[in-house]
Amino acid sequence: MNLLLLFDEDFQPDGTARLTGRRAQHAREVLKAEPGESLRVGRLNGLTGTGEVLENSPGVLHLRVDLTEAPPPRAGVDLLLAIPRPKALKKVLPAVASLGVDRIVLVNAARVEKSYFDSKVLNEAFVRELLLQGLEQARDTRLPEVLIRERFRPFVEDELDTVFGPEALRLLPHPPAAHSLQAGDIASATRVVLAIGPDGGWVPFEAQLLEAHAFQPFSLGPRILRVETAVPVLLGQVTLLKAPAP
Template identity: 50%
Template sequence: MNTILLHDEDFISDNRVTLTGRRLQHVLEVHRAQIGDSLRLGKLGGLMGEGRVCSLTSERLELEVQLDQRPPAALPITLLLALPRPKMLKRVLQAVTSLGVKQIYLINSYRVEKSFWGSPLLQAEKLQEQLLLGLEQACDTILPQVHLKQLFKPFVEDELPRIISGSRAYVAHPVAASNCPTGIRESISLAIGPEGGFIPYEVEKLQACGFTPISLGRRILRVETAVPVLLSRLSAEQIMGK
């Protein structure tokens, strides 16, 4: 937790907040803060800054806050990800949130197991838990939007052209002839398939929509590895804020 995220209900006045629960325990056990210490803060959906510890017990923390800094810029990449297994999805959501992705589409694919769509992790509050962990890690305050699209063909034909409009669209495909480009300073739409990749029919549908197949080379990576690698290669300078 590199940034403590504040919610509206934490504020007891315009510049004072009280914290309990998980965030308090983190301050006590990791920061080992004392009265007078400063902590990095951010209001969810708003500005970032610092908070000075005014009072601290095992049950309650009170901070005087000053929020006057903008969060880091969003990464201009729309991620379309074939729904992975729940444990992997947790790690991927945290990673892409940390990297600054703000639009995430979880889509269906022939190789996505139907049971994945019944996972409790896809409930809104469970998804938000993973996104918050990503924001805390990366010192960000703006939550990504996560869209669930369980029908592949209608989504690609009816919605995807509008979503990718004005962006350079790529689909990661292990046998693609073109290598993944690097350092793109434009809006990007990136589609990544499940373990084993999209089937040929799905790649063809994405190509018909405007996607270019790209590859990371001869090595076949797990989805949780491929996602941050692809994001980093496509837009390394933007991730680093340059």
């Protein structure tokens, strides 16, 4: 944990913050923070800074907080992701939060097992906890928005433009494509949407429907990657290509 996240309910009338549960336990047992020491803290969806330890007793961490710094800049990337295996999703969600993704739409697809929708990983509280872990790792405070859609075609035809906006550059990693990611005009894009399929890939109908809605197919090369590998690789490449030249 590289950042202790503070929630609105943690703050006291005098401006200090009192933390309980996992965060307080981490500060006591792992960080072994003593009164007078400073910890890196950040307010959820707000600024980051330092927290001076006033008390670190079993179950309670009391901090004097000074928040003056902006969190890391956003990546300018959204993600349309066919729901992966629950074990993979538990790795993907912290990763996308730590990489600064703003919006994640988890969508059904032909090669998504219907049982995935019954997994506890899709529980709102479970999703939030995984995202918070990613923010703590990256010293970020901005919580991504997560939407879950059980019907692929209605989402693409009826909601996609509203959710992602018409101005975003839409990219479709799809093995049959001939062009590389570098061939796209990513550097000039203000926002990018990546549509990443399940381990078995998008079926032809799904890929064609996405292309009909302005997604540009590209290839990652001859290697076939699992979703939990493909997501951070793609996000890293897109973020690098979007970055202004030094």
